[in-house]
Amino acid sequence: MLDDRLLFEKSVVGRTGIRPPVPDVPLVKPSDLLPATLIREDIEGFPELSEIDLSRHYTALSSLNFGIDTGMYPLGSCTMKYNPKVNEDIASLKGFTAIHPYMPDSLVQGALKVICELEELLKEITGMDAVSVHPSAGAQGELCGMLMLASYFKDRGEDKRKKIIIPDTAHGTNPASSALAGFSVVPVKTDKSGILSAEAIREVMDEETAALMLTNPNTLGLFETNIKEIADIVHEKGGLIYCDGANLNAIMGLAKLGDMGVDIVQLNLHKTFSTPHGGGGPGSGPIGVTAELEPYLPVPRVIKNENGTLSLTTDRPNSIGRLRAFYGQFLVLVKAYSYIRRLGGEGLTKVSETAILNANYLKEGLRGTFDIPFDRACMHECVVTDKLQLEESGVSTMDIAKRLIDYGFHPPTIYFPLVVSGAMMIEPTETESLQSIDELVRVMKLVSKEAKEDPQTVKSAPHRAPRKRIDETAAARNPVLRWREEA
């Protein structure tokens, strides 16, 4: 039986963990040097635990978690692929961890090389003219791109461009980032085949629109086949194309965003380049742009000097500025760089080809058991729904997801994209084998059968997880957001 008390409940007065060394300088009393009004006496409630207490505490917590190393994690649009262990070792090298961001450039040439070479590699993969690895995660990359758009149009005297067209399949971060950069959102519907039609864009595109923000492949796992024509329409009216690169895993080596008319793209290194996800970060959201937009990239930039050395510069008069302190999620960049160099160009192409094959093989396996709303060959992920199960036995996507947990799978992304009722968005990634996909298909069919024969078991799932179904509504109704000592 696991001890699931909180740190604070395990605390014993007077117990200590890891003490700092014995002082090698005379200890001074804060009260002798600072005004009494500034001095803190105690940190009330702060835990007191030994090293072994902590070791057991966090080991127990880890056993309540499901990660990619636990089992298949087909969370659509999140690209939960295997996280190579060697990248963790590399990012722990002292030459990377023990360097201070304000060390002179001459002492950190290796770090600047990682940044510079990673930017070059990402340019080649995306087909963009310039890349900055400054943004901290995908959403900050989006904000970065949107602010660059705003600056670009301001400089051109086109401040009136205040609208961003966003398809109804978009991630929630897209409209949120647009709004944060001062734009209003014009939603546009995907057509019957699940993609954007040139007509739909022609209808809404006007001289007050700054950009179309789309994801390609989109969140239905479909390639936006009209993208070139759509880009032409947007460009003709003076607008730009922003691509959310969340789904880059589907097209590496197969097609380049730069060739599709994309002007700005943000990438998600924790997804495509497996850096890993870390239970919700840290990620990294590099931004790639055309030459025309390069002057607006955030600072600092890494530049090559005539003698071949590298330096940082902030001398970029048109830059939007900085979105964080220092230069980005550096240790994440080291991992992405290592991942790309391990696979090489050929390997990255294989990654995308295999991701597509896996998703289609999975989708075909589910045919006949689950409703497939946009039934055609997909890219790296597919969307199925609970339509058949719901009609027949009242079992919903939520129930199916929770029942999958009992069989050792992390559920897919559920109820997204919003345009599909009861969506299950499944992304196997290239690192899952034929056998593990077969097993997921077998289990999903089994759950569908259970839905018919024993719906109650499915509706009350999970049964074999560390917790039974958790009441999320109660958490929001009566928020308890921290531990407090009971009075």
Added chain:
Amino acid sequence: MPYIPHTDEDLMQMLNRFGPEYLENLRNLIPEELRSTRALEIPRGLSEQDLVKHVSALASENATVEEYASFLGAGAYNHYVPSLVRHLAGRSEFYTSYTPYQPEISQGTLQALFEYQTLICQLTGMDVSNASLYDGASATAEAVLMACRLRKKATKVMVSGTVHPEYIETIKTYLSASEIEVEVLGYSTRKGGETFLTKIEEAEDGSIACLVAQCPNFLGVIENLNTMHELVRSKGGLGITVVTEPLSMALIKPPSELGADIAVGEAASFGSPLGYGGPYLGFMATRDEFVRQMPGRIAGETKDADGKRSFCLTLATREQHIRRDRATSNICTNQGLSALQAAIHMAALGRDALKHLAGLNFSKAYYLKNRLTSASGIYMAFTPHFFNEFTIRFSRGVDVDAILDALMEDKIIGGFNLKRINPELNCHLLINVTELNSREDIDRLADKIIELTEKK
């Protein structure tokens, strides 16, 4: 191919699953005119051992703070991270998971975040904390946006010029698209190192959304934040306290007792290596009444169907995936693993050792300050109220860069030349001392600086 498990037989079996027509469709997923006609110009993949060799060579081109005695702080502090942190946060059940959307199989991450939030609340003295933001600078910008939502009629925000300069730049970037004006307040470069408050005093009631002030400030000085925040509150604004060295809160009164409505900043001192500036850990805590305007993920307590205590992400109606363009922030992925590392580090120190560590930092910094200022030609630049970082001033005409260069020859990185941020501070050096600076190194630095100064 690395990381792709398929055998040739697997591939055949999978492809055989599709009819000829489907195979044709697969080939035509991407329109022909958009398909790449040439292979990626990226070198052939490296074997694992060759990769390690290649990247290790890059790493060895960097000089580390172990080879050099470093006295650089300025928003990134060199602390000892106990082994426990890397081993426990390095468990792959933690780092190979994602945002805990399925709480039944994510209790590890969720409980750890709930505990992290509690530790941040205890440290800052505030009521509620979120589950992390990217870094101190972007967290501060988010706090300013939050203040603007809470004070909708305000037209400007006031930021003390003694806030970390990169944080000020970040605030300006985040607010560049809004109508809100960012006013940076001047500070005394002569004596106090304190913010000038006249502009707040003269402001109209209700016109200021917030005042952003840092404690200790970028120059190392502990300003009188209570007075500053009281003043901005009397004008209807909120007090935002920025902390870039969270260890200071173990020794100095927490933001809650120094007038803060929002406490925000950088928590990388706990659990994150220097790592050339990232990933770090933005923290944010506030009063209960403001929680619905707080950005970012929040873990909350609830029960499962058996009535067992459980945790899940909550108050999601603030967030982008629900509210889209009307969300409190666009943030999605944040710094989950960094928050876990911070929680383990804070708990590994605990109530007593944390205070000891803060006291040790404080004592070492004062030891160096006493050594330096007892020499002629080296002065304490500002009010001597500091924690583990302070500014010294040399006599007029001394070239601080020349001193730093000379120190480098002795493998010492002497600090941050403040001329970089303010031309008026042209003979000022910002020096940080932590538990990782031995007395020997501190003496070496002091001896060398004194020697260099006397030569002049």
